[in-house]
Amino acid sequence: MQKKKVTTSKDIGERIKERRKELKISQEELAEILGVTYQQVQRYENGTNKLNVENIQRIANALSAPLSYFFEVYKMPVIAEEQAHYATPAENKLLRHFRKIRNSNSQNIVIQIARLAAKSD
Numbered sequence: 001m002q003k004k005k006v007t008t009s010k011d012i013g014e015r016i017k018e019r020r021k022e023l024k025i026s027q028e029e030l031a032e033i034l035g036v037t038y039q040q041v042q043r044y045e046n047g048t049n050k051l052n053v054e055n056i057q058r059i060a061n062a063l064s065a066p067l068s069y070f071f072e073v074y075k076m077p078v079i080a081e082e083q084a085h086y087a088t089p090a091e092n093k094l095l096r097h098f099r100k101i102r103n104s105n106s107q108n109i110v111i112q113i114a115r116l117a118a119k120s121d
Contacts (some may be wrong), residue, residue, distance in 0.1 A: 010047030012056065012070045017045040019063045025089060033062040033089060064088055 020030055027045070031038040043049040044059070051059070060067050064086035087095065094114075101107050 007071045008047060009050045012051055013045040013047040015070045015072070016041075016059055016063070019065050019069065020045075023063060023089060025063075029089075030059075030062060033093070034058055061092060062089060064092060 020027070027038040027041040031041045034041070040049070044051060044055075056067060056070060060070065066086070098107065098110060101110065
């Protein structure tokens with residue numbers, strides 16, 4: 001029986017760094033989104049600190065990536081299929097703030113502003 005490779009904290013850290021750079025986000029920006037210091041982000045990326053399930057989920061959300069992204073250490077052959085859309089960090093930030101709005105009238109105002117801003121581009 002073939003032994004399966006275990007994904008290490010270093011492997012996950014490399015994927016975090018790779019995705020962060022793809023999105024052109026600094027360690028400081030990611031740290032702010034996660035509510036940690038940039039040194040903590042450095043430790044995650046270097047594999048110095050082990051990540052628990054909750055932190056991996058928070059990082060996945062912040063980087064708009066599925067959880068499986070951090071466990072895909074080996075590049076698999078790509079099969080042509082429709083790419084899933086993952087929200088950008090800015091979209092996630094907007095959604096986070098929107099969810100905090102409890103008043104439906106205020107929510108509608110935000111939606112109307114977004115609609116108007118989208119038309120002006």
